[in-house]
Amino acid sequence: MTIREQPRQVLKRRASKRSDWKVALVFLLPLLVMYAIYYLYSIGFLASTSTTKVSVTFFNSIDVGWRNYAQLLTDPVFIRSMVNNILFACISIVAALTVAFFIATALATGVRAKRFFYLIFLLPALMPLSLVATIFGSMLTERTGILNQTLRAIGLGALAQPWLTQPGLAFAVVAVIFCYLIGLPIMYYTADLSALPTESLEAALLDGAGTFRIMRSIIYPMMRGTHITIILSLLLGSFRSLEVVLFSTRGGPGQSTEIVGSYIYGFATSGGPTIGFVSAVSIIVLVIALVLSIAQMVVTRPRKDMR
Amino acid sequence: MSVARGRVRPNRRTRRSRADNPMRGIVTGRADRITIYALLIVLAVLFAFPLYSAIVKSLEVNGIQNYISLFTDPVGDIPIWQTYLNSLAVGVVHATVVLTVSVTAGYAFSKLHFRGRELGFSAVLLFLAVPGIAILVPVYRITQELGLFNSYVGVGLPEAAITIPFGVLLMRNYGRNISDSLIEAANLDGAGHFRIFWNIFVPLSRPAIVNLTVLCFIWSLQDFLWPSFLFTNPSLTTAAQAVSTFSNALGRGAGDLARFNASLVVLAVPAVLFVVFGLRFIVNGLTTGSTKD
Incomplete structure (x- = not known):
């Protein structure tokens, strides 16, 4: 290639860049097929089914207009499960922003047996949720659960409680399970800590600040982006955690610990003509998920400019 | 010290x-x-x-025998190792579909230039947060139409649909860190996009591909929703479902409870193995995929 030819070559390449869309279409084809089936078709199907009364066979559907939505928005159990969902998410967010942050920071300071600690703290988040919730459920069973047995054995029998069958306690149990699953936030913090700028830490050290002061006043504010990622991911995760409730309290007692996922699951498995109703709930959950996704995009965008 | x-x-x-x-x-x-x-x-x-x-x-009643009997005398007609194999088989489908879609789309969104690329990418990310339960009804319908009940593909596909937005994000983020100059050099040498994709992009993205694969297997192991609706054949029970199968099959007597707890412990073993051997991949995968920049 001679020197004179080079500009033309560059021009040609620029031109070819602009026409990449045909190639792009080929590379995006698998994605488009999956999205067309599982998202586009799904949303259309949900929208049309949500105005009908139909069973899971999809035969003999009766058009009921907006009645499913009306019934849904006036159902106290639905409202309750929505509120619970958000409450559990908020509780796990508080745990993540405090406990998970502490665990990640403490483990990053070069403690011994780091791998062992990681194993213990991250394991719950990597086990099937159904398994974690079942273990909690079996541990807290009133008569045979190990917690009450232990309390009785050490003479604190008076503290033994019907953990899963008294509304307030059952709520607390589900909240504890949500807090138990903070492995993901620990991972996010750990990753962000490894990219921490050293200068401010050293300045603080020169000022003679103590460990916990540095954690709280220097490192914590620097993790703003990670805090936001964690808040949004836990909020979204709470809609995916139906097993937590299903396998511990089964939504009880009296549907007081129901979350949106277990609410839908209950109707979907009831076997009656409830599929239209389930579709209406699904549409509402989808709208929430899409809004949160947009929020995430908007919030994480300025971060890109900052860095 | x-x-x-x-x-x-x-x-x-x-x-x-x-x-x-x-x-x-x-x-x-x-x-x-x-x-x-x-x-x-x-x-x-x-x-x-x-x-x-x-x-x-x-270990309270019968001691270690509870563990041995899980393998010699299966609870609820399903050997516990079979539930692992079922999860693994679903995981293979899940990972294959996710990788095919995400690596190709990741290449398009990071290395190709076309109008509306960023908009298209944002549209893909819009579905990052969709919980499986929200598309339960249509997925049931799709599975019915395709005749995929009681097949690993039938469960692997919706799992993949849920993972794909994340997978595309991960591959695109990783792809952006691959230097353009390599690709331009190959382009000047006359290599087409398919050769560049296969001979340069895929080998260079190997770390991200490994991370994504490990995550797919973990998520298949954890998934309860899809198998519980799309598998009706008890011999297809996956590890995450096995909890309820065993719970239903065993009574509430002390011996049965001990056996049930033994089965819970054994079901936790794959997760322990994942953490011990694959933690690096999991952490890298989840954290590179978590941010949009």
Whole structure:
């Protein structure tokens, strides 16, 4: 290639860049097929089914207009499960922003047996949720659960409680399970800590600040982006955690610990003509998920400019 | 120890801490170090207690025999190792579909230039947060139409649909870190996009591909929703479903409870193996995929 030819070559390449869309279409084809089936078709199907009364066979559907939505928005159990969902998410967010942050920071300071600690703290988040919730459920069973047995054995029998069958306690149990699953936030913090700028830490050290002061006043504010990622991911995760409730309290007692996922699951498995109703709930959950996704995009965008 | 050494030779500490771990320097006093250990140990005891309690329970009656009998005399007509194999088979489908879609789309969104690329990418990310339960009804319908009930593909596909937005995000983020100059050089040498994709992009993205694969297998192992609706044949029970199968098959007597807890412990083993052998991939995968930049 001679020197004179080079500009033309560059021009040609620029031109070819602009026409990449045909190639792009080929590379995006698998994605488009999956999205067309599982998202586009799904949303259309949900929208049309949500105005009908139909069973899971999809035969003999009766058009009921907006009645499913009306019934849904006036159902106290639905409202309750929505509120619970958000409450559990908020509780796990508080745990993540405090406990998970502490665990990640403490483990990053070069403690011994780091791998062992990681194993213990991250394991719950990597086990099937159904398994974690079942273990909690079996541990807290009133008569045979190990917690009450232990309390009785050490003479604190008076503290033994019907953990899963008294509304307030059952709520607390589900909240504890949500807090138990903070492995993901620990991972996010750990990753962000490894990219921490050293200068401010050293300045603080020169000022003679103590460990916990540095954690709280220097490192914590620097993790703003990670805090936001964690808040949004836990909020979204709470809609995916139906097993937590299903396998511990089964939504009880009296549907007081129901979350949106277990609410839908209950109707979907009831076997009656409830599929239209389930579709209406699904549409509402989808709208929430899409809004949160947009929020995430908007919030994480300025971060890109900052860095 | 390192703290003491740091005190004697402050210069060396600063250099060391910069080089390997800046965080090491923040624990300045002995009291702080002890407090950190104490808090970590208390938390670790709390976190380990549930699994510990399951182990204790499982040995209460009949001891280790409960574990042996899980393999010699299956509970609820399904051998426990079969549930692992079922999860694994679903995981293979899940990973294959996710990789095919995400690596190709990741290439398009990071290395090709076309109008509306960023908009298209944002549209893909819009579905990052969709919970499986929200598309339960249409997926049931799609599975019905395609005749995919009781097949690994039938469960692997919707799992993949849920994972794909994340997979595309991961591959595109990783792809953006691959230098364009390599691709331009190959382009100048006359290599087409398909050769560049296969001979340059795929090999260079190997770390991200490995991370994504490990995550797909973990998520298949954890998934309860899709198998519970799309598998009706008990012999297809996956590991996440097995919990309820065993719970239904066993009674509430002390012996059965011990056996049930033994099965819970055994079901936790794959997760332990994942953490012990694959933690690096999991953490890298989840964290590179978490941000949009």
